[in-house]
Amino acid sequence: MMKQPLVQMRGIVKKFPGVVANDHVDLDLFAGEIHALLGENGSGKSTIMSILAGLYKPDAGEILVDGAPADFGSPRDAIDAGIGMVHQHFKLVEPFTVAQNIQLSERDGAFLLSDAAIRQEIKAFETRFGLAVDPDAPVWQLSVGEKQRVEIVRMLYRGSRVLILDEPTAVLTPQETAELFVNMKKMAAAGCAVVFITHKMNEVQEVADRVTVLRGGKVSGTMLCRDVHAQELVWLMVGREIVLNAERCASGQCGGEILSMKNVSALNDSGRPGLSDLALSLRAGQIFGIAGVAGNGQKELAEVLTGLRRTETGSIQFLGENVTGMSPSELIARGISYVPEDRLGMGLVPSLDAVENMLLKSYTHPEYSHGWLINRKAAEAKTAAVVQQYNVKLAGLSQPVRSMSGGNLQKLLLAREISEHPKLIIVVYPARGLDVGATESIHKLLMELRDQGAAILLVSEDLDELMKLSDRVGVMFGGQIVGNFPIEEVDLEEVGLLMMGLFRPKEERIHGDGR
Amino acid sequence: MGEQAFYIAILSSAVIAGTPILYAALGELVTERAGVTNLGVEGMMLIGAVSGFMAAIVTGNSWIGFAAAMLAGGAMGLIHAVLTVSLRANQVVSGLALTLFGTGLSGYLGKSYIGIPVAEPFRGVSLPLLGDIPLLGPVLFRHDVLIYLSWAIVLALWFFLSRTRAGLNLQAIGENPGAADSLGIPVFSLRYFYVIVGGMLCGAGGAYLSLASAPSWLENMTAGRGWIAVALVIFALWKPGRALVGSYLFGGIDALGFHLQAAGVHVSHFFLQMLPYLFTIAVLTIVMARRGGRLAAPGSLGIPYDREQR
Numbered sequence: 001m002m003k004q005p006l007v008q009m010r011g012i013v014k015k016f017p018g019v020v021a022n023d024h025v026d027l028d029l030f031a032g033e034i035h036a037l038l039g040e041n042g043s044g045k046s047t048i049m050s051i052l053a054g055l056y057k058p059d060a061g062e063i064l065v066d067g068a069p070a071d072f073g074s075p076r077d078a079i080d081a082g083i084g085m086v087h088q089h090f091k092l093v094e095p096f097t098v099a100q101n102i103q104l105s106e107r108d109g110a111f112l113l114s115d116a117a118i119r120q121e122i123k124a125f126e127t128r129f130g131l132a133v134d135p136d137a138p139v140w141q142l143s144v145g146e147k148q149r150v151e152i153v154r155m156l157y158r159g160s161r162v163l164i165l166d167e168p169t170a171v172l173t174p175q176e177t178a179e180l181f182v183n184m185k186k187m188a189a190a191g192c193a194v195v196f197i198t199h200k201m202n203e204v205q206e207v208a209d210r211v212t213v214l215r216g217g218k219v220s221g222t223m224l225c226r227d228v229h230a231q232e233l234v235w236l237m238v239g240r241e242i243v244l245n246a247e248r249c250a251s252g253q254c255g256g257e258i259l260s261m262k263n264v265s266a267l268n269d270s271g272r273p274g275l276s277d278l279a280l281s282l283r284a285g286q287i288f289g290i291a292g293v294a295g296n297g298q299k300e301l302a303e304v305l306t307g308l309r310r311t312e313t314g315s316i317q318f319l320g321e322n323v324t325g326m327s328p329s330e331l332i333a334r335g336i337s338y339v340p341e342d343r344l345g346m347g348l349v350p351s352l353d354a355v356e357n358m359l360l361k362s363y364t365h366p367e368y369s370h371g372w373l374i375n376r377k378a379a380e381a382k383t384a385a386v387v388q389q390y391n392v393k394l395a396g397l398s399q400p401v402r403s404m405s406g407g408n409l410q411k412l413l414l415a416r417e418i419s420e421h422p423k424l425i426i427v428v429y430p431a432r433g434l435d436v437g438a439t440e441s442i443h444k445l446l447m448e449l450r451d452q453g454a455a456i457l458l459v460s461e462d463l464d465e466l467m468k469l470s471d472r473v474g475v476m477f478g479g480q481i482v483g484n485f486p487i488e489e490v491d492l493e494e495v496g497l498l499m500m501g502l503f504r505p506k507e508e509r510i511h512g513d514g515r
Numbered sequence: 516m517g518e519q520a521f522y523i524a525i526l527s528s529a530v531i532a533g534t535p536i537l538y539a540a541l542g543e544l545v546t547e548r549a550g551v552t553n554l555g556v557e558g559m560m561l562i563g564a565v566s567g568f569m570a571a572i573v574t575g576n577s578w579i580g581f582a583a584a585m586l587a588g589g590a591m592g593l594i595h596a597v598l599t600v601s602l603r604a605n606q607v608v609s610g611l612a613l614t615l616f617g618t619g620l621s622g623y624l625g626k627s628y629i630g631i632p633v634a635e636p637f638r639g640v641s642l643p644l645l646g647d648i649p650l651l652g653p654v655l656f657r658h659d660v661l662i663y664l665s666w667a668i669v670l671a672l673w674f675f676l677s678r679t680r681a682g683l684n685l686q687a688i689g690e691n692p693g694a695a696d697s698l699g700i701p702v703f704s705l706r707y708f709y710v711i712v713g714g715m716l717c718g719a720g721g722a723y724l725s726l727a728s729a730p731s732w733l734e735n736m737t738a739g740r741g742w743i744a745v746a747l748v749i750f751a752l753w754k755p756g757r758a759l760v761g762s763y764l765f766g767g768i769d770a771l772g773f774h775l776q777a778a779g780v781h782v783s784h785f786f787l788q789m790l791p792y793l794f795t796i797a798v799l800t801i802v803m804a805r806r807g808g809r810l811a812a813p814g815s816l817g818i819p820y821d822r823e824q825r
Contacts, residue, residue, distance in 0.1 A: 094690065096687070109680050111679055113680055
């Protein structure tokens, strides 16, 4: 590692409206190393790699390849410099065969396709790196792991010496992950620099030579993996400086139990267990934060509570009534509200205007409808009042909401839900994609709602957000709440380890409601 | 007329009746392979037929007429490309508009050309040796040059799609333009190119009617052949070879009706004229049922590509 780095990134700064995604990031990549980029969502790890892959242009800083300055205007330039990125969402043409997909990427290729030549090359990658792919298989028939291998072979085929893998294990089975790691080691041994983006601690220790930890857009540490402990990485990743919210104590005493879930199990979209024996209890005036890596049952939890997903086993009690298996409209009538993750897809109808979107949930109320006619005037008056109260910026009451900014959409959605005076509101990733100002106003709305005595289930990937708002924090992993703490007892290291599924807390804490 | 001669006559006219459909189907195939639906085929054929005919009358040269038809069809393709590729308009709406536009404009332009004969229409040329093969010769090898040209196009298109890099790129932009774009394939300019090429072939199909098989100009002379071509491409699963077979099948049904009538079979001629369209519906139903609704259609067919939208 004394030689010149293959790639040097110096003082990279990248700003997006309202956020500094990368703040003077330095990164060296050496030939022959596996370099892990570790960080929470929003820590800037994908941004820095997108800059290296030519997708984004940095606002400041420089990139050196083999010691010479490089200026990437497009992915093409980066590919020509030997930098290839395997995206989380594969860029493959499904009906094509593997060989066709690989040939598709060839530049300045001959007019005629040569079957023999491509087969030989693919075979060569198999013998060199163990990257076995069947050139004649149509891509749609391949498993996710195989598709990923095709992407890697394609990058190698184009002559990539730096391979960036964006959360490559997120979609793989444990077996496929093990195989990927073997292949990554072979590629590094052959002189490639392999970068892999992850937020899983155990993977870093298993496969990486060096690790760079990002937090809030800054490098919080770069070190050799053999010198570092998991706890230290969690510390670097999560950080200590978390601002506890002083206002919380105003509602320190929670009210009576609003929601109680016992042994709830449900299937996920692919028919596998999404929730298994989950237990949860929520009180009035309480914000219960759910921490966890996406895909560990958060979506299923929210959908079970809103009647959008069938409960397989277990029971859900809401205000003392068994509401297991009730339809969404029955649950809405009882005072359960939902702010889904996908604002424009599920929360609002993009082509309808603000008034119509406001009416979506309340059109049956007698104030807005006379039998089968809608009272548009009343709805407009109500919308105008709500819009003003929550400071939503609209182009006009009759404009489609599609054109609104993310922050205003979220405010409108929250305003609709809050104006119904819910007793329980489920809020999923409320600040995702929002800038600081909008995040702040969303947080304020949630706190006001809590002060009015509603119970709030807040699902978030952002630990800062959870620490700031929650009264209790539960950690989800594998469809269960594996840790459940009152806010003052939260140990971020422990939460971090629990999120990775690395650590089981003392028995009595599991499912405990901390009375 | 001997029995054999009767069948030869039917088969030979099947090829002639199928050729305008074949040209149009190849045009539609190229356009759709690039991911753009084109329901303007009928309009493009009519514009091709009328402008080819006019140019041939004015210049006295049918080849110039044929070239003019392709240019006019290409111009219609350009309109479709601007609307659907650049402006990302709904492809179905744009196509329907082009058909209405083409039908109206061709009727207007061709008004004073009705009933005029072409000086030198494309006529049958017996290919040396091949034309003398018994049965096959008269059925396949005593036709006009445009038919031989259509075979060359089928062959070239098959080779292009299956063996060349540019053909692979064409399929990639129709299947997954996002992936193609990320690999540096110019999705927008290629879609323009193939929509225009498709329009040219549709124009050629129209010109075949007005310069070879009819040869004359009649208002609305395509009589729905453009729509048959659209359906045929589905039946052909977007493969040129199958498009050829399918075109001749439809041509055969068309010719059969005509010859049965000529042979004095007592069936209503309305019924006989209806046959190709009935056959289209039947074939589509069978193809759909057998494939369980899963077609080998290009993955992004009908979806305008928008780079910013991921």
